[in-house]
Amino acid sequence: GAVVSQHPSRVICKSGTSVKIECRSLDFQATTMFWYRQFPKQSLMLMATSNEGSKATYEQGVEKDKFLINHASLTLSTLTVTSAHPEDSSFYICSASPQGLSSPLHFGNGTRLTVT
Amino acid sequence: DQQVKQNSPSLSVQEGRISILNCDYTNSMFDYFLWYKKYPAEGPTFLISISSIKDKNEDGRFTVFLNKSAKHLSLHIVPSQPGDSAVYFCAARAAGGTSYGKLTFGQGTILTVHP
Numbered sequence: 001g002a003v004v005s006q007h008p009s010r011v012i013c014k015s016g017t018s019v020k021i022e023c024r025s026l027d028f029q030a031t032t033m034f035w036y037r038q039f040p041k042q043s044l045m046l047m048a049t050s051n052e053g054s055k056a057t058y059e060q061g062v063e064k065d066k067f068l069i070n071h072a073s074l075t076l077s078t079l080t081v082t083s084a085h086p087e088d089s090s091f092y093i094c095s096a097s098p099q100g101l102s103s104p105l106h107f108g109n110g111t112r113l114t115v116t
Numbered sequence: 117d118q119q120v121k122q123n124s125p126s127l128s129v130q131e132g133r134i135s136i137l138n139c140d141y142t143n144s145m146f147d148y149f150l151w152y153k154k155y156p157a158e159g160p161t162f163l164i165s166i167s168s169i170k171d172k173n174e175d176g177r178f179t180v181f182l183n184k185s186a187k188h189l190s191l192h193i194v195p196s197q198p199g200d201s202a203v204y205f206c207a208a209r210a211a212g213g214t215s216y217g218k219l220t221f222g223q224g225t226i227l228t229v230h231p
Binding site: 004006009010032033034042043044045046049091093095096097104105106107108109110112 | 158223
């Protein structure tokens with residue numbers, strides 16, 4: 001099946017620093033990838049849609065200057081949490097679909113971000 | 117406004133019996149529904165999906181039923197196995213264009229299968 005790889009799986013950083021999370025599609029090309037976030041004991045919420053070669057599309061309430069997304073190739077999207085604060089601590093998960101509209105999303109293993 | 121609801125936070129089942137996980141939705145624009153299984157600190161794993169033009173889809177031990185008039189779907193696992201113990205998320209997608217990645221998730225149901 002389709003494999004989506006995410007790195008790192010866990011990161012702890014200090015307030016004010018920036019953290020980059022990578023998402024790779026290992027066995028397929030993904031012109032579009034999706035970034036979700038899950039707070040403890042809550043559901044997954046879509047943050048933004050990452051588009052290869054163009055700007056990301058952000059969901060309402062998500063700060064584009066805080067969560068920088070770059071989709072430089074057909075197999076890699078990165079999410080950078082800039083000037084991180086403790087309230088940014090969360091579980092970030094990327095996803096992609098090998099066949100677009102007609103197939104389900106496959107998710108990476110997620111990144112647990114803790115900002116101290 | 118919670119458009120996808122899983123009203124049971126948890127479910128406990130004996131090994132070998134049937135597990136039934138329920139999900140209700142409010143948005144009539146949803147046309148594709150999925151079930152995911154998730155372990156702590158891992159991403160969701162796709163289990164099974166169903167298009168709104170169908171009322172049933174089966175894959176091995178997993179069957180998803182869709183009742184469009186009631187805006188209700190359910191996931192049946194039979195027979196249940198201890199390895200099925202995880203959090204199960206129901207998700208839905210609205211029809212149209214480039215929104216295929218925008219899944220609306222329920223809150224999840226913790227399934228525990230006892231040996």
